[in-house]
Amino acid sequence: MLDYYALVPVLLPILGGILLYLLLGFSERIQRSFIVCFMALLFVMNLLYLIALQSGKIDPAAVGPIVLDAPGIFISTLVAFLGTMVLVYSFLYRKNNHFDSTFFILYFVLAGMMCGMACTYNVLVMLVLLEAATVTSAVLILFGRTKRAIKATYIYLAISIFEVILVIYGAFILYSSTGTLDLRYMNISLLSSGDITLLALLFLFGFGTKAGLLPLGSIWLPPAHADAPAAISATMSGILIKASVVAMVKVMYPFFLISNGEMLMFIVTFFGTLNMVLGGVMALFSCHIKRLLAWSSISQIGYIVVGFGLATPVAIYGSLFHILNHMLFKGSLFLISGVLLYQVHTLQIKKMGGLGKGMPLTAISFLVASLAMSGVPFLNGFISKELIYDGSIDAGFPVVFSLLGLHFTIISIFGWITSIVIFVTLMRAFYQIFLGTPHDLKRELHDPPLYMIIPIVTMAGLCIIIGLFPDLVSGTLQYIAQVLFEMRG
Secondary structure, X not given: OOOHHHHHHHHHHHHHHHHHHHOOOOOHHHHHHHHHHHHHHHHHHHHHXXXXXXXXXOOOEEEOOEEEOHHHHHHHHHHHHHHHHHHHHHHHHHHHOOOOHHHHHHHHHHHHHHHHHHXXXXXXXXXXXXXXXXXXXXXXXXXXXXXXXXXXXXXXXXXXXXXXXXXXXXXXXXXXXXXXXXXXXXXXXXXXXXXXXXXXXXXXXHHHHHOOOOOOHHHHHHHHHHHOOHHHHHHHHHHHHHHHHHHHHHHHHHXXXXXXXXXXXXXXXXXXXXXXXXXXXXXXXXXXXXXXXXXXXXXXXXXXXXXXXXXXXHHHHHHHHHHHHHHHHHHHHHHHHHHHHHHHOOXXXXXXXXXXXXXXXXXXXXXXXXXXXXXXXXXXXXXXXXXXXXXXXXXXXXXXXXXXXXXXXXXXXXXXXXXXXXXXXXXXXXXXXXXXXXXXXOOOOOOOOHHHHHHHHHHHHHHHHHHHOOHHHHHHHHHHHHHHXXXXX
């Protein structure tokens, strides 16, 4: 009997969009209640699925190309959690930006596409869902209603052509050699060593481009994240690029370390490190708060790609941990950028100053999320980065030196340097925005309404809670990491 519950994470968000459309004739209060309750229900259901999988109460299920397993339901859970935060945040924010119900309907559709992309091993189905998510998110970027948003959307869609070409090329090779596009049924012995290496690289850069992997990631990601509405920037940075990373790993890992393993590990970790460093440097020279955050997303994706490239259990665990962490601190920071635009009508850091006195909760949340992303001890970002560094030792990278009980490889040296750069960048921005010389404003400043501040404070608070009590999530993440590790050849 087919396990039809495997379709729940994919179909329910789309069903939510359809039901919301049918509710358009009802009052706004009913629509709001439905939006929040439905997305929160999705989060609870996905979380229970994940717990049941981990405990062994249910087995991974499949219906056609859709597979409900640990990596897919992990992304689906994050999609629903962040979706709940973002949709609550958007209620009052939309009144000042003329967001209509189309925004919320499209958001439900986007959530379904992201979940579907993470819940399949069929290369072609994964690509179709990725591009469906791309088109949907491109429309949502246009809600920014500026010429820059339109231009960013053009770039975003144009770059997608390249990733489609790479993945389709890989799909042709895969199907012509093995007779299937579903990696669950692939007989890898039918592939030559050269094809195995080529497929790993095609899928790495094909799906990796949407994840923000250099070189093409640097072309579309900064303008798209910077010019989209804050709620969509938080979604794209917080989860869409992470869903793309998981998709990339699921299609790349079956070929990883089969042939020319050391070369593939070097290529993946090299581009991940390049992302780390270049993203951090570009963020340092950014004067626009959302562009700064966009470049820092490229940097943080670098850590995640490095961990998956090292392909040891500890490194994979660290990457999954960093996916969770990045969703929290970057989601909070992007939503704060929307608050700044809402309050002072600018995103230029130099045009802000002294906002902390009137917006204390916003300022504290910005500080906490910034310190978490910088990898400061006792916050969640420190734990995931150190796990990735430990994974580099397990992968065979020699320890260059040790300090204060920490062992430094070339990977961790670059990681720490990048973290210091990010720390300087964000602390400078924090000082200029919240503690610097106040600018003349025509109205009194205050923290945003509860609709907007609750999601921000919630995600910033979780950065502290998970940093102090990592065991709350470590068991589940280690279970998912083991599932991904066993996908290697």
